Amino acid sequence: xxxxxxxxxxxxxxxxxxxxxxxxxxxxxxxxxxxxxxxxxxxxxxxxxxxxxxxxxxxxxxxxxxxxxxxxxxxxxxxxxxxxxxxxxxxxxxxxxxxxxxxxxxxxxxxxxxxxxxxxxxxxxxxxxxxxxxxxxxxxxxxxxxxxxxxxxxxxxxxxxxxxxxxxxxxxxxxxxxxxxxxxxxxxxxxxxxxxxxxxxxxxxxxxxxxxxxxx
Numbered sequence: 001x002x003x004x005x006x007x008x009x010x011x012x013x014x015x016x017x018x019x020x021x022x023x024x025x026x027x028x029x030x031x032x033x034x035x036x037x038x039x040x041x042x043x044x045x046x047x048x049x050x051x052x053x054x055x056x057x058x059x060x061x062x063x064x065x066x067x068x069x070x071x072x073x074x075x076x077x078x079x080x081x082x083x084x085x086x087x088x089x090x091x092x093x094x095x096x097x098x099x100x101x102x103x104x105x106x107x108x109x110x111x112x113x114x115x116x117x118x119x120x121x122x123x124x125x126x127x128x129x130x131x132x133x134x135x136x137x138x139x140x141x142x143x144x145x146x147x148x149x150x151x152x153x154x155x156x157x158x159x160x161x162x163x164x165x166x167x168x169x170x171x172x173x174x175x176x177x178x179x180x181x182x183x184x185x186x187x188x189x190x191x192x193x194x195x196x197x198x199x200x201x202x203x204x205x206x207x208x209x210x211x212x213x214x215x216x
Contacts (some may be wrong), residue, residue, distance in 0.1 A: 003179070003216045005155040006097060007146060010108040011163035012046055013092075017084045017178035020077060020166075021046050021187075025057055032065065034058055038215035047109045047166040049134030074162040085187065086122055089205035094127045097212065104152055106131040107145040107162065107172070121170025129153075140168040150178070161199070161216070165206070168194035177182060183208055 012018040022042040023069045037057045045053035053068055054061055061069055066088035098104055104127055108115055112133045119125040130152055137146055150160050160172035165186025170193060173180035182198040184190045185205070200215075202208040 001100070001216060003102065003159055003161040005103045005105065005150065005153055006212070006216065007105045007107050007149055007160065007162045009047060009162075009166070010106055010110055010115065011031045012161060012165035012189045013122070013183055014090050015084055015122070016084055016087050017081070018043060018046055018187040020080055020084060024073050024077035025053075027076040028069055031072045032068060034061060034069075035209070037176075042054075042124075043187045044166075045125065047140055047164065047168040049139030050110050052139045052191075053109070054130075054203040082121065083160045088125075088204045089195065089209060091124065093205060093212070094124060096209070097216075103130075103155065104128050105149050107140075107149065108132070109140060109168070111135045123141060129140065140166075141171035141175055143172055146172060146176035146178055150176075167192055167196055168169040170198055173198075179213070181208065 008014055011021060025042045039145040045057045050070055054066060092202060094104060097196050101193050103133055105122045106115065106128055110133055112135055114153055115131060115133050132150055133146055137144045139208045146162060150157060157177045161181060162169055162178055164170060165183045168182045170182060174196060180198045182193040182201040184193060184201060184203050190201060202211055
């Protein structure tokens with residue numbers, strides 16, 4: 001196989017959550033009487049660690065109010081996260097890759113607690129052998145998450161691929177010296193993703209699965 005280690009982003013790549021994240025950011029801003037970012041600005045920060053995301057989405061927010069913003073964001077996001085669903089075809093794709101012998105991992109902007117909750121709720125935990133989160137590593141696009149995952153399994157960079165729906169995922173892969181695949185059904189638009197020169201840009205989970213069958 002070409003890619004022994006396949007690393008997935010979570011939100012917007014496996015889980016259909018980009019809209020919920022945008023709405024939670026905007027609702028938290030309203031709660032704190034802050035300027036509400038438009039959809040594009042709020043979507044841009046998906047995949048970053050929460051503090052880095054807030055710095056970009058709400059640049060006027062003072063550091064002493066970060067915790068209040070985080071608390072309100074989590075309040076709104078957690079109120080509906082149990083209703084979020086995986087993109088159609090995700091479980092079957094992951095099961096096939098796992099059965100074929102690929103090592104599967106997650107690199108996400110979620111917190112460890114958030115990812116653990118998502119893994120349990122989705123039922124995908126048995127399919128992943130490792131994960132890295134933004135509250136235990138540098139936030140994307142820093143390469144630490146991918147560097148740690150390749151080191152954990154002793155996998156060469158050329159045998160690793162990062163799959164994500166944002167420029168942060170693709171730039172992290174570039175910074176780590178590994179290939180990337182872009183998916184366009186999540187947070188960032190096709191034209192923005194292609195700027196970061198992924199190996200391929202796929203428009204659905206079905207297309208992604210077919211590409212991985214043929215080339216991974």
